[in-house]
Amino acid sequence: MRWLPPHRPRRATAPAPPADAPADPFALLLDRDEIVLAEPRGRRVLRGRRVLVTGACGTVGGALCRRIWRLGPAALCLVDRDARGLERLARELSAEPGGDRVTLAEADVRDAERIDGVIxxxxxxxxxxxxxxxxxxEVEDDPCLGVSRNVLGTRYVVDGAVRHGVRRLVLVSSDRAAEPTSVLGATMRLGELLLQTATGGPTCFAAVRVGDVIGAPRAPLGPLGPLAHRIAAGEVITITHPEAARHVMTVTEAAGLLIEAAALAEEAETFALDLGRPLPVLDLVQRYAAQLRSPAVTIRFSGLGPGEKLAEKAFADSERRIRTAHPKIWGTRPVPPPAGLPRLLDELAEAAGAGDEAGVRLLLRRLLPEYRPARRPLPACGVRHE
Incomplete structure (x- = not known):
């Protein structure tokens, strides 16, 4: 990732939480209460069912597996490339009643034959x-890898699910898929389109646009991970831009949203959580510093990198939002996929396999007219200093 030369650091005093602020640390960070999800619809859709989770060792995947397990599935298959991570997660779940119903599958979603066998x-x-x-x-620097993991891997999982009669499939997408300016956002949007091409059979599909996630279970450095360590140590914190803002949710909310989407899915809709206005990253850092009782935090602005936006949005302006059975979940129904999508996807796969980065970027633009790459970093200049 390219960075601009560092600007003069600023000293920002962390605001003290108000006297009547909620005690929950996530509520203090996000300036809102955590949204309750996945009950009771989640129990109805999962209880007594056989469930498979790919990416089970990731932050969201692991939280999702733990949440699913508490809802009483008949069996839970954990799929990931990380063999040791699978064993750790399986030991954790096996310690609870019914742990013998957990199975493991070490597999890479880029291996179509292996994924089909697992299903x-x-x-x-x-x-x-x-x-x-x-x-x-990482995806911006290596678009071929991003395509192979996020597009081809999704294609193989979707094909296997349809071929073997899976009832419901939920894809973890990203809010960067809305009006994408990055390769990551473009690959996420293509994943959503793949679901639309597979509709019409017995399998119901849904995609979920997840924002930036905090609060991984048992995270050793607190809800903000490595950033928390730097804040606690009094180190200089690097933020891309003073106006950068993101949709931030807890990992529990992300897992609950995925389960809700499984219950709500009908026509390959894309769902997102109503989190209100994007949260300024600067506010998030200062609130966490306040929780640590750090009197001040030094912040350096680096400028936006390639593909980055000042603020994300859950839905594109062209997407019509629809209400769902949950007051905090919105959805959008798919538009017809572009003509010639299967052929262009084959060309995209060939380009990614050949390591042709220029070809991959060109094909992404052909596949997604709404993809408008943000090439030049936006300098963090003209900042007011407190």
């Missing part, structure tokens, strides 16, 4: 596809 063996009724590459700089 055959597990015979899932529900699939949650959480495997993917979600780090924007």
């Amino acid at each position: 055959v063996d597990a015979r899932p009724e529900l699939v949650f596809h959480a495997a993917g590459l979600y780090r924007l700089p």
Whole structure:
């Protein structure tokens, strides 16, 4: 990822929480209460069912597996490339009643034959596809890898689910798929389109646009991960831009939203959580510093990198939002996929396999007219200093 030369650091005093502020640390960070999801619809859709989760060792995938397990599935198959991570998660779940119903499958979603075999063996009724590459700089720097993980991997999971009669499949997408400016957002949007091309049979599909997630279970450095360590140590914190804002949700909310989507799915809708206005990253850092009782935090602005936006949105302006059975979940119904999508996807797969980055970027623009790459970093200049 390219960075601009560092600007002069600013000293920002962390605001003290108001006297009547809620005690929950996430409520203090997000300036809102955590949204309750996945009850009781989640129990109805999962209880007694065979469930498979790809990307089970990831932040969202792991939280999702724990949440599913508490809702009483008949069997839970954990799929990931990380063999040790699978064993750790399986030991954790096996310590609870019914742990013998947990099975493991070490597999890479880019291996179509292996994924098909896993689905055959597990015979899932529900699939949650959480495997993917979600780090924007990494995907921007290596678009071929991003396409192979996020587009081709999704294609293989969807094909296997349809072929073997899976009842419901939920895809973990990203809010960066709305009016994408990054390769990551473009690959997420293509994943959503893949669901639309597979509709018309017995399998129901849904995609979920997840925002930035905090609060991984048992995270050693607090809800903000490595950033929390730097704040606690009094180190300089780097933020892309003073006006950068993101949709931030807890990992519990992300897992609950995925389960709700499984219950709400009908026509390959895309769902997102109503989180209100995007949360300024600067506010998030200062609130966490206040929780640590740090008197001040030094912040350096680096400028937006390739593909980054100042603020994300859950839905594109062209997408019509629809209400759902949950007051905090909105959806949008799919538009017809572009003509020639299967052929262009084959060309995209060939370009990614050949390591042709320029070809991959060109094909992404052909597939997605709404994809408008943000190439030049936006400098963080003209900032008011407190």
